[in-house]
Amino acid sequence: MRVIFLGAPGAGKGTQAVRLAERLRIPHLSTGDMLRAAVAAKTPIGNKAKEVIDRGDLVSDDIVLGIIADRCEEADAQAGFILDGFPRTVAQAEGLDSLLKNKNMKLDAVIEFQVDESKLVGRIVKRAEEMASRGEQVRKDDNPEVFKTRLDAYRVQTAPLSAHYAEKGMLRTVDGMQPIDQVTEAVREILGR
Numbered sequence: 001m002r003v004i005f006l007g008a009p010g011a012g013k014g015t016q017a018v019r020l021a022e023r024l025r026i027p028h029l030s031t032g033d034m035l036r037a038a039v040a041a042k043t044p045i046g047n048k049a050k051e052v053i054d055r056g057d058l059v060s061d062d063i064v065l066g067i068i069a070d071r072c073e074e075a076d077a078q079a080g081f082i083l084d085g086f087p088r089t090v091a092q093a094e095g096l097d098s099l100l101k102n103k104n105m106k107l108d109a110v111i112e113f114q115v116d117e118s119k120l121v122g123r124i125v126k127r128a129e130e131m132a133s134r135g136e137q138v139r140k141d142d143n144p145e146v147f148k149t150r151l152d153a154y155r156v157q158t159a160p161l162s163a164h165y166a167e168k169g170m171l172r173t174v175d176g177m178q179p180i181d182q183v184t185e186a187v188r189e190i191l192g193r
């Protein structure tokens with residue numbers, strides 16, 4: 001099964017992707033996680049992306065498309081995957097379309113998590129506090145200032161993807177403001193598993 005999770009930063013895509021990946025035994029592909037790993041490892045891509053991520057802007061389409069193209073080649077991705085945080089621009093969606101076409105692969109669903117944007121900053125602040133209390137390193141971009149830029153990037157560059165997938169008849173939506181378990185249930189219902 002190949003699924004895309006769409007939604008604003010803080011909408012709960014990552015939380016739900018972890019759950020679904022465990023249940024379906026397919027990898028959870030988060031370009032944000034992959035980019036942060038590249039930054040931590042100080043790879044050439046990581047070094048290039050660091051500043052962009054820290055200020056809340058989007059990394060170039062070429063970089064993320066390259067990362068996803070490589071990741072999709074790996075053995076564990078052959079049975080399917082959940083894309084979280086990718087695609088984030090129409091160019092990325094088109095790149096993904098042709099990537100999948102070349103591999104004779106099809107998307108099964110695109111699920112958009114709809115949320116009340118005014119509640120998102122609070123979620124982000126809470127996530128930062130929870131990570132700190134677990135002794136984990138808090139994401140530099142999980143602060144109200146940078147969050148504004150991330151939300152702007154979402155509105156301008158990513159929100160148009162809903163229309164892209166709606167036109168293809170693939171877009172499904174869930175109410176991301178429900179409690180986590182109910183969101184999981186809604187995702188299960190859409191996917192039928």
Ligand code: AMP
Pocket residue numbers: 009031032033035052053054056057058059060061064084085086087088092141150
């Ligand atoms: P995330 O963990 O999905 O919130 O992503 C964190 C940051 O990584 C974003 O604010 C972007 O700077 C970068 N990023 C992640 N995925 C993408 C993508 N598909 N396209 C461009 N930039 C991305």
